[in-house]
Amino acid sequence: MTGDPDLDRRKASLRAKLKARRAEAAQANDGANGAAIATLAADRFMAAIPVAVGQIVSGYWPMDDELDPRPLLMQLQRKGAMIVLPAVQQGTRLLQFRLCDDLADLPPAGAYGIPAPAATATALVPDILLVPLVGFDREGFRLGMGGGYYDATLQGLRAVVDKKILAVGYAFAVQQVAELPHAAHDERLDWAVTERGAVRFASERQS
Template sequence: MALRVQARCVRRRLAETLPDAAERAASHVGALSSGKIVAVYCAMGSELDPEPLARALIDQGRVLCLPVVLARDAPMIFRRWSPGDPMEVDVAGCPAPLPLAERVAPDLVITPLLAFDAEGGRLGQGGGYYDRTFAACAEATRIGLAYSGQLLAGLPVEPHDARLHGILTENGLHRCIWH
């Protein structure tokens, strides 16, 4: 719990001091070689905003989707989404595409985080939504979107925690080696 509080403080500070970080991260979109269907997210609080990355992915001809929480203890589903589509609030209180939007299976998932380590460890908000979802769609490539300053040495990782394949920051894509 203390680690999450500390990580939130660090992320808020980074959001204030690096206002162009999201645009800089999006400039590295070419490093994301895989993924015809890409899951992004709606930024909450000081999360690095994926909107510039979403625009860059659309320019590459990729299909976007957003996660949707239907039940608190279940994996998320993904619904096709484009900027400007109507949204509603899901069970977790996050903006999500309407039920009439097509359900899709992403092959690349861009995920928010509080902190990460060089081995692909990810500290999330603590709800377990992404870990449950990653277990259910293990074939998808998992990329964190973060400020480079969110890097910590050796995050505590539980057996159910799914490691990330890489982290996209304002400085580029950092591939994680954890095999």
């Protein structure tokens, strides 16, 4: 919640519409999570965004109708990237990123039932974050589920970590809209990747 009732209502209305759009896209492409589209999106990412051996890439375990990033994460892992998955830290809005060596096995359920590596897994700071979303716009603003976890985490990392951190929205193309309502604390994406291609957004961080 943003503290602005009008903005919250507008976001909630768009969220419902875009979740329905996302569900339709997933079901229209080989069932849940759109397997064929996920493979195509992985190819789009690989063609557009360079990832070096040893770089740390944060993925996510797909929930509901989110675009499945595992085909991409497996490709990156084979090329020498280190893959981490986010875990909610109880009592905060900050995510911790834990090493995931085996993307074939479902991790245990963490906070709020979201699969995440165990607390004993190595925690790392990612170079690239694949960010799940409900919608995104042409300026790089993102609409999530409303919890604010990625916004808070990105804001914290970008403020204190001494390296460039890329936030890459990963979604079906139908999840893009012309413009999203946003608050001052909403963090912008650096890229968005869909089955139709990759788009880089202009921002002060890229100058």
